[in-house]
Amino acid sequence: MGEELVRVEAVGRDYRSGDRVVHALQEVSFSAGRGELVAVRGRSGAGKTTLLNLIGGLDRPTSGRIQVAGLEMTSAGSRELVELRRSKIGFVFQSFGLIPILSAAENVGVPLRLVKRPRAEREERVAMLLELVGLGAQAAQRPYELSGGQQQRVALARALANDPPLLIADEPTGQLDSETGREIMDLLRALVRSQGMTALVATHDPSLIELADRVLTLRDGRLLAGEEAGGSGAAPVAAAAG
Numbered sequence: 167m168g169e170e171l172v173r174v175e176a177v178g179r180d181y182r183s184g185d186r187v188v189h190a191l192q193e194v195s196f197s198a199g200r201g202e203l204v205a206v207r208g209r210s211g212a213g214k215t216t217l218l219n220l221i222g223g224l225d226r227p228t229s230g231r232i233q234v235a236g237l238e239m240t241s242a243g244s245r246e247l248v249e250l251r252r253s254k255i256g257f258v259f260q261s262f263g264l265i266p267i268l269s270a271a272e273n274v275g276v277p278l279r280l281v282k283r284p285r286a287e288r289e290e291r292v293a294m295l296l297e298l299v300g301l302g303a304q305a306a307q308r309p310y311e312l313s314g315g316q317q318q319r320v321a322l323a324r325a326l327a328n329d330p331p332l333l334i335a336d337e338p339t340g341q342l343d344s345e346t347g348r349e350i351m352d353l354l355r356a357l358v359r360s361q362g363m364t365a366l367v368a369t370h371d372p373s374l375i376e377l378a379d380r381v382l383t384l385r386d387g388r389l390l391a392g393e394e395a396g397g398s399g400a401a402p403v404a405a406a407a408g
């Protein structure tokens with residue numbers, strides 16, 4: 167593993183549901199290096215979304231620590247966490263999450279507006295990003311005028327807008343047919359390579375798992391040891407692996 171970008175140490179997340187406690191994650195530890203594409207697989211309910219939401223700062227763990235780019239997510243205040251998310255993390259979701267009344271270009275420009283980049287610079291970067299995902303000609307179209315695969319391309323371009331070191335994608339091909347899903351995965355793989363970013367991708371999709379540098383498997387909220395494919399080697403954090 168090269169320089170470490172993500173460090174997850176003994177992370178647990180409990181949910182209360184009535185008088186029951188669901189241990190969605192227990193004692194999860196691993197790290198991911200810069201430039202790595204890490205797939206997170208596991209059955210429905212295994213804890214994939216919970217894990218990605220914690221690493222992305224959308225939720226807080228019940229126990230353990232998470233660092234992204236050397237910054238402690240777990241002790242960050244809410245404002246700090248918002249800043250961290252905006253500057254360090256790009257998100258892609260199964261349901262695309264585009265704003266319906268905005269054009270493709272305006273959707274891609276949203277993260278740039280949030281960090282108050284000047285207009286000319288925004289426009290230039292948005293055009294470059296749409297070209298990068300093969301949608302240079304669709305800049306003015308609204309999400310409902312685009313296919314599912316095209317919408318996910320817009321979402322990918324938006325996730326890259328602020329050039330974040332970390333991309334988090336939760337079932338990015340889940341709503342796409344297998345051929346389109348494969349195209350999106352190939353694109354994601356190529357973008358991770360060309361932009362040098364780290365990607366954590368939750369998926370059931372075997373073609374996506376094949377493209378990963380490493381695979382983490384969750385079962386009932388725990389990370390299984392010794393099932394890592396690829397081999398560029400995101401090591402479990404030994405001290406915390408418990």
Ligand SMILES: Nc1ncnc2c1ncn2[C@@H]1O[C@H](COP(=O)(O)OP(=O)(O)OP(=O)(O)O)[C@@H](O)[C@H]1O
Binds near residue numbers: 181208213215
């Ligand atoms: N807000 C919540 N309240 C209570 N339980 C929850 C909540 N969110 C998740 N869970 C439970 O935590 C466990 C892990 O859920 P999670 O969504 O992380 O799994 P997943 O692997 O992403 O599943 P899927 O592939 O279906 O998206 C499940 O048992 C789920 O029911």
